[in-house]
Amino acid sequence: xxxxxxxxxxxxxxxxxxxxxxxxxxxxxxxxxxxxxxxxxxxxxxxxxxxxxxxxxxxxxxxxxxxxxxxxxxxxxxxxxxxxxxxxxxxxxxxxxxxxxxxxxxxxxxxxxxxxxxxxxxxxxxxxxxxxxxxxxxxxxxxxxxxxxxxxxxxxxxxxxxxxxxxxxxxxxxxxxxxxxxxxxxxxxxxxxxxxxxxxxxxxxxxxxxxxxxxxxxxxxxxxxxxxxxxxxxxxxxxxxxxxxxxxxxxxxxxxxxxxxxxxxxxxxxxxxxxxxxxxxxxxxxxxxxxxxxxxxxxxxxxxxxxxxxxxxxxxxxxxxxxxxxxxxxxxxxxxxxxxxxxxxxxx
Amino acid sequence: xxxxxxxxxxxxxxxxxxxxxxxxxxxxxxxxxxxxxxxxxxxxxxxxxxxxxxxxxxxxxxxxxxxxxxxxxxxxxxxxxxxxxxxxxxxxxxxxxxxxxxxxxxxxxxxxxxxxxxxxxxxxxxxxxxxxxxxxxxxxxxxxxxxxxxxxxxxxxxxxxxxxxxxxxxxxxxxxxxxxxxxxxxxxxxxxxxxxxxxxxxxxxxxxxxxxxxxxxxxxxxxxxxxxxxxxxxxxxxxxxxxxxxxxxxxxxxxxxxxxxxxxxxxxxxxxxxxxxxxxxxxxxxxxxxxxxxxxxxxxxxxxxxxxxxxxxxxxxxxxxxxxxxxxxxxxxxxxxxxxxxxxxxxx
Numbered sequence: 001x002x003x004x005x006x007x008x009x010x011x012x013x014x015x016x017x018x019x020x021x022x023x024x025x026x027x028x029x030x031x032x033x034x035x036x037x038x039x040x041x042x043x044x045x046x047x048x049x050x051x052x053x054x055x056x057x058x059x060x061x062x063x064x065x066x067x068x069x070x071x072x073x074x075x076x077x078x079x080x081x082x083x084x085x086x087x088x089x090x091x092x093x094x095x096x097x098x099x100x101x102x103x104x105x106x107x108x109x110x111x112x113x114x115x116x117x118x119x120x121x122x123x124x125x126x127x128x129x130x131x132x133x134x135x136x137x138x139x140x141x142x143x144x145x146x147x148x149x150x151x152x153x154x155x156x157x158x159x160x161x162x163x164x165x166x167x168x169x170x171x172x173x174x175x176x177x178x179x180x181x182x183x184x185x186x187x188x189x190x191x192x193x194x195x196x197x198x199x200x201x202x203x204x205x206x207x208x209x210x211x212x213x214x215x216x217x218x219x220x221x222x223x224x225x226x227x228x229x230x231x232x233x234x235x236x237x238x239x240x241x242x243x244x245x246x247x248x249x250x251x252x253x254x255x256x257x258x259x260x261x262x263x264x265x266x267x268x269x270x271x272x273x274x275x276x277x278x279x280x281x282x283x284x285x286x287x288x289x290x291x292x293x294x295x296x297x298x299x300x301x302x303x304x305x306x307x308x309x310x311x312x313x314x315x316x317x318x319x320x321x322x323x324x325x326x327x328x329x330x331x332x333x334x335x336x337x338x339x340x341x342x343x344x345x346x347x348x
Numbered sequence: 349x350x351x352x353x354x355x356x357x358x359x360x361x362x363x364x365x366x367x368x369x370x371x372x373x374x375x376x377x378x379x380x381x382x383x384x385x386x387x388x389x390x391x392x393x394x395x396x397x398x399x400x401x402x403x404x405x406x407x408x409x410x411x412x413x414x415x416x417x418x419x420x421x422x423x424x425x426x427x428x429x430x431x432x433x434x435x436x437x438x439x440x441x442x443x444x445x446x447x448x449x450x451x452x453x454x455x456x457x458x459x460x461x462x463x464x465x466x467x468x469x470x471x472x473x474x475x476x477x478x479x480x481x482x483x484x485x486x487x488x489x490x491x492x493x494x495x496x497x498x499x500x501x502x503x504x505x506x507x508x509x510x511x512x513x514x515x516x517x518x519x520x521x522x523x524x525x526x527x528x529x530x531x532x533x534x535x536x537x538x539x540x541x542x543x544x545x546x547x548x549x550x551x552x553x554x555x556x557x558x559x560x561x562x563x564x565x566x567x568x569x570x571x572x573x574x575x576x577x578x579x580x581x582x583x584x585x586x587x588x589x590x591x592x593x594x595x596x597x598x599x600x601x602x603x604x605x606x607x608x609x610x611x612x613x614x615x616x617x618x619x620x621x622x623x624x625x626x627x628x629x630x631x632x633x634x635x636x637x638x639x640x641x642x643x644x645x646x647x648x649x650x651x652x653x654x655x656x657x658x659x660x661x662x663x664x665x666x667x668x669x670x671x672x673x674x675x676x677x678x679x680x681x682x683x684x685x686x687x688x689x690x691x692x693x694x695x696x
Contacts, residue, residue: 001476003477004479008427010477050679051679053679084456088673089436089456089671091671091673091676094671094672094686095684097551098551098553098684101551103548104548105457105464105548106456106671107454107456108437108455108456109453109454116454120453124475127471127475128350128475129351129352129475200428202445202451202452203442203443203446323446324437326436327401327435327439336443336445336446338442
């Protein structure tokens with residue numbers, strides 16, 4: 001059965017269903033625009049652990065457990081865990097997989113990881129390779145700052161284009177139509193959200209070298225993936241109720257709209273960016289949010305519900321990642337971006 | 349079409365074909381037991397680049413180009429590049445993907461990456477999502493030492509259980525039966541090697557904390573995946589001509605055989621470890637080779653040819669990864685291991 005469309009896109013003929021999401025966030029994330037939407041809010045940056053890294057791992061683990069719990073999945077009820085995070089050697093995901101004891105495929109797509117995970121997970125379900133895939137990603141402000149930028153203790157000031165890494169972990173369960181525990185008994189269930197297609201991103205680099213301007217580094221990749229998706233599928237932006245990006249932030253979102261316009265595509269009316277959504281302007285986060293966890297928790301806690309409620313019927317969701325490392329930056333490299341996309345649709 | 353078997357395994361009903369492999373190694377790797385088998389041997393650790401990291405990236409990129417060239421694939425002839433490496437944020441793979449301009453799915457499974465890549469790549473081909481997938485991984489002695497252990501300049505002595513990270517990059521192309529450029533015109537072509545199944549590994553941790561004893565940290569994962577594979581498929585070790593592991597080394601291989609024996613499985617006669625194969629004892633590498641590149645180049649340059657020649661008709665190939673980071677080690681964590689497996693078969 002051929003599922004490839006065009007150059008970079010796939011169609012999911014059996015339209016696997018997202019049956020549940022689990023989200024865990026920090027207190028600041030819950031004090032923003034989406035307050036009350038998340039499953040678990042941790043009281044501080046440590047959550048009773050000895051290190052920030054252990055806290056992030058626990059958040060990752062709990063987001064998977066929450067998603068499984070919501071649709072009655074016990075141990076062994078999920079066939080594969082796909083995911084990653086921003087830490088070196090994706091230790092949040094790897095160590096969480098140790099505790100969860102699920103078959104594990106580690107992914108790294110920087111902040112695009114949650115959609116990379118949904119894309120591969122949904123393909124594996126659609127192809128009949130697994131019945132249920134847990135797709136997850138996490139990030140943590142304090143682990144990311146000290147690994148990518150400066151130790152927090154220095155109190156370094158934010159630059160005008162910086163974005164704040166979300167402390168959050170999100171997991172979504174993608175299940176086949178025939179999956180036994182497909183029915184949810186959770187009060188706020190997701191019953192009608194399907195993954196119907198996707199587009200695998202290419203690496204795009206317009207030469208941005210400022211690690212505090214990730215939005216600009218990632219916006220060209222988002223535009224590239226959207227254009228590829230529309231070309232591959234023969235759809236136009238009008239066929240979608242929403243074009244959603246992961247964490248371009250305010251500056252990156254403007255750049256994304258501008259780049260699309262250069263190709264004759266008007267996205268402004270339909271574009272929503274998770275990085276612009278989660279915090280309130282009063283929270284003083286400069287250009288908005290970023291991090292693997294940003295798209296993961298906004299999708300899991302908010303977008304899925306809007307699709308379920310029917311005010312978004314079809315969305316193209318891209319998460320964007322900056323594929324640099326501190327070492328590549330120090331060696332004079334610019335910041336390559338990537339964006340993967342999935343089509344989420346409400347179907348009865 | 350159901351392709352799931354048992355708990356962790358999949359069958360590939362259309363048996364995608366490996367049509368070519370490209371390998372690039374360091375001079376020391378070419379002076380070992382497999383001398384003359386590799387496509388490109390680089391003269392020193394830099395290959396004309398300014399840094400070790402840039403050298404590794406170039407090796408990654410060239411291995412993909414070589415594999416594509418061998419079966420007449422030009423730009424756009426491959427639908428997706430899947431792969432990763434050991435460096436933080438998998439920059440070798442990410443930056444190579446920037447140059448190659450292929451849709452890219454970044455993976456991280458430490459030294460299990462090449463098989464993780466073959467597993468997902470083959471599933472995507474088998475399910476009709478792509479026609480041709482490039483599956484690649486790399487490692488470099490000098491980039492790995494300074495990132496994971498000590499700066500080379502210190503001249504730190506090897507411990508009795510240490511293994512040497514292979515300087516090497518390997519790429520294998522997995523293609524659907526109907527893929528247009530399926531026919532090879534390269535002299536030493538791979539015509540009859542098929543990927544017919546696989547097993548997704550779980551994270552296993554028996555509490556090893558010595559970063560210089562990776563073989564011991566990974567052996568339990570290899571045993572776990574082999575047991576799962578045999579249980580899922582109903583096969584026994586007798587059904588395979590070879591059980592191949594990535595880089596357990598001498599100590600890890602003994603431990604693997606012992607762990608299998610505890611479950612009543614005798615692997616010793618059929619077991620081959622890429623990490624024990626590539627170097628000669630005279631090269632003074634203590635317990636053998638390791639690194640993402642080890643399994644990638646031994647598979648690509650040697651195992652595929654042995655299968656093609658028919659002296660191995662069916663092999664279960666596992667690559668094993670240690671999912672720790674220097675940070676997790678410093679925070680007192682043990683080293684979790686993972687092993688992914690694929691079934692490679694000769695078919696006419």
